[in-house]
Amino acid sequence: QVQLVESGGGSVQAGGSLRLSCVASGSIISINDMAWYRQAPGKQRELVARISSDDGTNYAVSVKGRFSISRDNAKRTVYLQMNSLQPDDTAVYYCNIEARSTWTQRRPAAYWGQGRQVTISS
Numbered sequence: 001q002v003q004l005v006e007s008g009g010g011s012v013q014a015g016g017s018l019r020l021s022c023v024a025s026g027s028i029i030s031i032n033d034m035a036w037y038r039q040a041p042g043k044q045r046e047l048v049a050r051i052s053s054d055d056g057t058n059y060a061v062s063v064k065g066r067f068s069i070s071r072d073n074a075k076r077t078v079y080l081q082m083n084s085l086q087p088d089d090t091a092v093y094y095c096n097i098e099a100r101s102t103w104t105q106r107r108p109a110a111y112w113g114q115g116r117q118v119t120i121s122s
Contacts, residue, residue, distance in 0.1 A: 009116035022095030032098040034078035038091035
């Protein structure tokens with residue numbers, strides 16, 4: 001089993017910064033992509049940022065230049081640094097990884113964190 005535990009987030013005024021962390025644990029052979037998604041009330045879950053195993057990154061247009069995703073493979077951790085936050089960034093943020101948990105697993109499986117609330121006030 002693979003578990004993801006998220007931390008960070010919370011509430012801040014517009015223009016402020018927050019940081020999210022997500023630690024993966026359990027039976028993990030390898031981790032491919034790591035990502036952050038978010039879901040605002042009444043909206044579909046959307047990709048915020050993704051980082052590949054060779055540190056290639058891509059971002060949603062709405063957060064490019066303000067958010068930064070990074071990973072620490074030794075700690076099995078992915079981070080999301082969020083700067084210049086705006087009320088539209090208010091959402092529940094979810095960590096997502098693609099990982100293999102056994103040597104015989106042909107394709108990585110997707111795992112999700114429990115979600116962290118991020119609230120930005122104007």
